[in-house]
Each structure stands twice: as C-alpha cells, then as structure tokens.
Amino acid sequence: MALSADEVRHVARLARLALTDAEVEALAPQLSQILAYAEQVGEVAAQDVEPTTHPFALRDVSRPDEPQPSLPREDVLAAAPHAEQDRFGVPRIVSEEG
Template structure:
C-alpha cells in the first residue's frame, strides 16, 4: 500500500474541485505515491560540487539603454483622442466603485 492515503488524494481532489470515482482514487493514490518517490530520489543525488543556479544558461539583459529623448507633448498625445480630461485620456467607467 502507498504512503499517500486514499483520503489524502480525495482531499486534494476536493480542493481542486475534481470529482473522482472510487477506482480513480485508488489508482491515483498509487500513481501519486510513485511520483512522490521519484521526486524524492533527486534529493539522493550527489550535488555537493554543483553550484546552485536559477537558470542553466547565463542570462543577459539585452534591452536598450534608458535615455531621455524628445517625446510627444500632452496636447500632441491627446490630439486624436475621442475624449480627454485634465491632460488624460477619458474612458467610460466600467466599474461601479469610487
């Protein structure tokens, strides 16, 4: 019998809002117990000489430098807007909250 009980699987299924039959609960209890066992074997590996990393490849930020440059004035940006108010785009209210 598995270390993962049928009741625990039923509880997780209930939390996930998944309806399972009795046969499915029995089968999944065994399958999930095997999966947990496979994942546990990763802890048994000799990894003392491996440097912890967040990504297997080096990451580089390739975005352009942040430079101040000429942009639109508020009037130019709002020139084609259907409606503007206080130098902002005015849009219809979609929520009833204040």
C-alpha cells in the first residue's frame, strides 16, 4: 500500500518521532516501496500455520523466586540525563489543574 504524508505523520505520532516536513516527504515514497515489497508475504497460503517466534518453542521461562542483587541505584541514576531525589526526572506529565 502507498502511504500518504498524513499517514506517515500518524505513524510518526504513534512512534513518538518528531519528523520534519522534509523527512515526511522523503519517507512516504520510501516506506511505500518497502511495504509493497514486504507485502509479498500475503501471497503465501498460511491460514492454518502456527506463527514462529523462537525455533525451540520455549514455554514461559522463569527463574527460581530467590532474591538477587540489583544494580546499585547510584550507578543507574548516573546514566540518566536528569535525576534528582533518587529518581529519574521527567517533564510534568499531569497538569496542576488536573
């Protein structure tokens, strides 16, 4: 399928990518071409075929429920672009008016 510029903007919003108009214009034909190629998978009759996500079909994997050491908090926060009061700092998410 061919993606319009507006559809590209919609997908970019879902993907949290602030694209410029020039990027949107360049991406629309590129994504359309790649999708047209990838859509060949639709030619395969596979209604009754189970999908594969792992060659060994593992079942749920869990480790024994025993406490393990975590990474030191200060090491993890040291890598963050903004941290304060032992937490990651982010811009306001909820407005004060609620």
